[in-house]
Amino acid sequence: MFGYYLDMALHSLKRNRMLTALMVLAIALGIGASMTTLTVLHVLSGDPLPGTSQTLFYPQLEPRDMDGYQPAEEPPDQLTWIDGMNLLHAKRADRQALMTGGRVPVQPAQPSMDPFYSDARYTTADFFPMFKVPMLYGRPWSYADDDSKARVAVISSKLNDKLFSGRDSTGQTLLLGDSAVRIVGVLDRWRPNPHFYDVNIGGSYAQTEDVFLPLSTSRDLKLANSGMMNCWGGHNDHLEIAPCTWLQFWVQLDSPAKAAAYRQYLTHYSQEQKGLGRFQRPANVRLRDLMGWLDYQQVVPSDVRLQTWLAFGFLLVCLVNTVGLMLAKFMRRAGELGVRRALGASKRALFLQLLVESGVIGLSGGVCGLLLAFLGLWLVRQRASSYAALAHLDLSMLLTTFLLAIGASLIAGLLPAWRACQITPALQLKSN
């Protein structure tokens, strides 16, 4: 029976090619636009470390003086050197890493290559195991390296390809300006999105840095920092003692109980610092988990959200348009349907037949829409935004598109088919 309905549907659709094309195109445009924007939104608001993110937390403290104090204000987004080092050395979490961004001058050993600047991350040993960073060669540096300001580095596979043609470069020397460091490890491909551990760099979706150095070493070598820095009290020539927040600190806490204990520890620490006179404001701490932190920082660009709203508005108009056209088309066939009813076809049979017809439209629209979404994402990737390259359709989004197409076709078909079945056969026969 379904084959017959399909045959009838195709026959009916062929009678009005222009109109059929218009309906398919409207659905396709709507679905193409909404899938493109939804995919971008999905990619940008995704979990950078699935499976791990719920055990990662970002502690915040309130170290500022009373100048400009307002109750109920959020504490600063970053830590000072003193607090960062205190929390790091307290080792109250399962793992912890202190870090900041930087830029380092790289001088290739090959005379044929010009020196260049690379983005760097200055951090501490736990960074790699805590964020589950995959290593291609060698291993990260150790706590001892952090303490001794060892001249060691971990580099990205991209830099390894560029400088060492992808060979195992552990043990080799990397020349950073006037200083030489020894490469101890090479990362495998790793690009968490968003660049969650420091969202102030490169519009939140920055590429992974090429050079990783111990934070202590970077200070010793006087390497340049980059990223956000907030100071108060006007005294900032020595970052180690300056009243400035410029470090990100992440901790791993494997259970909710540990997280609660750590939050308590932060409050306790703040009160202790206030007792010592270092802190002046009342204790004000935060311990957001990774996704909570990204949400608080509003990393997803507002334009992307706006585009998604816009695309769904567009889809709605396209659907209303198709419903209207299909309804008009079905109602016009009232006579024909009346004859079929009079000859014994049940309401159900008519309904199914009309639904098949609208389903064909919806599904073709969905398939065309999917193609349009691929085109749309290709267009997004041509843009210069830092996140442009990430806009790819993954399996879950493919499935969503499929569901959206089916849903759209059903919505577009149900009402017209139902309305058309409500006709009274006798009236239709008589009127003609």
Place this chain on the structure above:
Amino acid sequence: MEIRPILSTLGRHKVTAWLVIIEIALTCAIVCNAVFLISQRIERMNMVSGIAEHELVEIQLANLGIRPDARARTQEDLAALRQLPGVTQVSLANQMPFSSSETNNSLKLDPTQKLPTLTVAMYWGENLAQTMGTQLVAGRNLREDDFRDIDAVDKAAGAGDPNDKALPQVMVITRAVADKLWPGENPLGRLIYFGKTPETVVGVVAHLVRPRSLLQGAEFSFLVPIRSVAGDGSIYLLRTAPEDRQRVLKAALAALKVLDPRRVVIEKRTFDDVRSEFFQNDRAMTGLLVGVCVALLVVTALGIVGLGSFWVAQRRRTIGVRRALGATRANILHYFQTENFLLATIGIAIGMVLAFAINLFLMLHYELPRLPGIYFPVGAVLLWSIGQLAVLGPALRAAAVPPVVATRSV
């Protein structure tokens, strides 16, 4: 034109009629807001920077390793750049409008007040105002003897004496800051406090946009008399005739390379490129919004054409009867035009309410101003015209139905 028969006909096609109305309403609401967003973006992209954009090129260098005697080397660089043919002004700026990083400072009007009055972007660099080409509207520009070396300023700030003469004593502000701090009054000679350090306003420039946080007061900028040192993100700025920019950029890079080859070029571009890169997302968004508006209007118009055609085909017999009873072609044509006008009017009325609601939502979530009233009549006229244009084809076809149809059975 008699409206009652139209209404009674529409009453028999309630669902279809409502679908047209909803489509027009949604289109109206979305297009109104989208056009408003476009106008906002265009306004943003055309933001006045206050500097001679078409005459400026910038070069940003980074040292390979520590550079001894940075101050003297910077002076050497600047002297060499000044010598280049075609270069009229040279400066080393700490930051520039529409760039990726920003240095801000909070100011107070009274050193004892608890909360800062304003957070402003700080521009510094010798000869910077002259090179950027800011337009002085009151007072004077910064003078040679106003300037302090950045190292000395850092040291004095660290020592903590707010009245240390090594700190800058004067500054130039924008008119936007003057109007904000002292509306309607003369800003010259007024004191502003950074921390506890007082500085005197000696000049006002017409415009100077801040590097990037444009939402926090686009022109809240200061020019302070500090000499920068090359490195750490500072920018060599050269002013020249628009047609010489590429040549000057090349010559300047070569000259700097000769003076110290152990440097890497981070950025080299004209200021036109700076602006175009800074606003690329706005440009993309504008393109997208325009595309959606056009697509929406086309889809709606085609929907009206399709529906109109159906109705005309469905009513062929009725039209024939009316024609046979004496209705002219014009009567039939007007019938369908009036029908469309009625549907569009209801749609527009609902659309306006919806547009207002969407605008409220956007104001809440996207820091957008209120939709100006002018959008409502313009949007209405636009949708009316599109409706009339779309229905014209089917209506003409209806008018062409000959009266003889009435005498024929199906």
